[in-house]
Amino acid sequence: MDLGMSPRGRALHEQLCTFMDEFVHPAEPVYEAQMAELGDHGHPQVIEDLKAEARRQGLWNLFLPHRTEWTPDPLSNLDYAHLAELTGRSIAIAPEALNCSAPDTGNMEVLALFGTPEQQDQWLVPLLQGEIRSAFAMTEPDVASSDATNISLSIQRDGDDYVLNGRKWWISGAASDRCRILIVMGKTDPDAHRHLQQSMILVPMDTPGLERVRDLPVFGYQDREGHCELRFTDVRVPASNLIGDEGSGFAIAQARLGPGRIHHCMRCIGVAERALDLMCTRVLDRVAFGRPLADQGVIREWIADSRIEIEQARLLTLKAAHLMDTVGAKGAAIEISAIKVVAPNTALRVVDRAIQAHGGGGVSDDFPLARMYAGLRTLRFADGPDEVHRRQVARTELARHER
Secondary structure, three states: OOOOOHHHHHHHHHHHHHHHHHHHHHHHHHHHHHHHHHOOOOOOEEEEHHHHHHHOOOOOOOOOOOOOOOOOOOHHHHHHHHHHHHOOOOOHHHHHHOOOOOOOHHHHHHHHHHHHHHHHHHHHHHOOOOOOOOEEEEEOOOOOOOOHHHHOEEEEEOEEEEEEEEEEEEOOOOOOOOOEEEEEEEEEEOOOOOOHHHHHHHEEOOOOOEEEEEEEEOOEEEOOOEEEEEEEEEEEEEHHHOOOOOHHHHHHHHHHHHHHHHHHHHHHHHHHHHHHHHHHHHHHHHHOOEEEEHOOOOHHHHHHHHHHHHHHHHHHHHHHHHHHHHHHHHHHHHHHHHHHHHHHHHHHHHHHHHHHHHHHHHHHHOOOOHHHHHHHHOOOOOOOOOHHHHHHHHHHHHHHOOO
C-alpha cells in the first residue's frame, strides 16, 4: 500500500509549504489585529488577500476528488490529505485561503454530485469562486442528532413549493454575512422507511421565516463564522430547490461526510504538529530548578509520546484516504470511523501536553493552544460522535466472528 503522494501531489505539497511560510504564517498577527477591530464575526481583509494569492498560484479548490467540469483533473483523496494537514497548521486562515474550508467543501461536493444545472449555476459557481459562504443545517436541539434518522424538521410539499418548520443548532458558518445559502436536511415523509424519510433542500439565508436565534460559543470562544441556532417558521422555497429526490437526504449525507471526515482528521494532525512545535520551543527556552524544562524526563516523555501518536494517526488517516480512492467510501467505512475517533483525540492529547508545558500561558490568549483545544474538542461531536464511530467499528469486528 503506497501512502505517498503522486508527482503532482508532491509538487503541490512543496508549493503549499512555501505558501504557508511566505504568506500564511506571516499573516497570522495581521489576522488577529484585524479581527480585534472587526469583532467576532467580521471578515478581515487579509483573508481576501490570501485568497487572491492562493488563486494566483493555483492553490485553489484542491479538495474536490470528483471529475467535473470545474475539476477536469482532480486530486486524489490521498494527495489532498497531505495538503489538508499543512493547512491545519494555521487552522483559522489557511483552509479558507485555499477555498478549502468546511462546511463549504462538503456543500460544494453535494452540489457538484447531486445538484441540478440551475442549482450549480446559482450556488456552486459562486462558492467555487470564493465569493460567498454556505452552511449545512442538520443537527437539531430537540433530538439526538448522532442518529440522523431522528431529524425532525418538517419539509412539506405545498403546490410548487416546499414549506419548512423546525429548529436547527450548531449550524457552522451561519453567523457570517457572507453565508448566503443553507443546505437543510429534514423530513419529507415521516412514514417511509427510516432511511428514506429525509431530504435535502436549498434555503437562501434571506428567506422569510428563517431566523438566527443565537450564536453559540465554544468554551467561551466565538467562531468567526459562528455556530448558530436557527428557527424555521413557514419557510417557503421553490420545489426546484430540492437536492436529488425526496427521500435521498440520508444517502446524500453519507456521501457528503466521508471525504469531509478525512479533511477534518488531516487538519487535526496539522494542529497537533503545530502544538508539538510550540511545546518543543517552549521547553527549550524555559528554565526551572536550574535547568531547561527539556531536560526533565517527564517532558521528554510528552514529546516522544506526541510524536509517536501523531505518526500513528497520520498513517491511519492516509490509509483511509487511500481506500477512499481505491474502493470508495463504503469500502473505507471502518477506517473512516476509526480515524474520526483517533485523530481528534490524538490532537487533543498533544495540545493538552503543550498547554501543560506552557504553564499559565497555555490557557491564555498569548498562545493559540487554548483556542486549538476548544476547536478540537468539538470534533469529537462533529460528523458523528466518538461513540457512534466506535459502535460501527465494533459491530463490523464482531460480525467477522459471528457464526
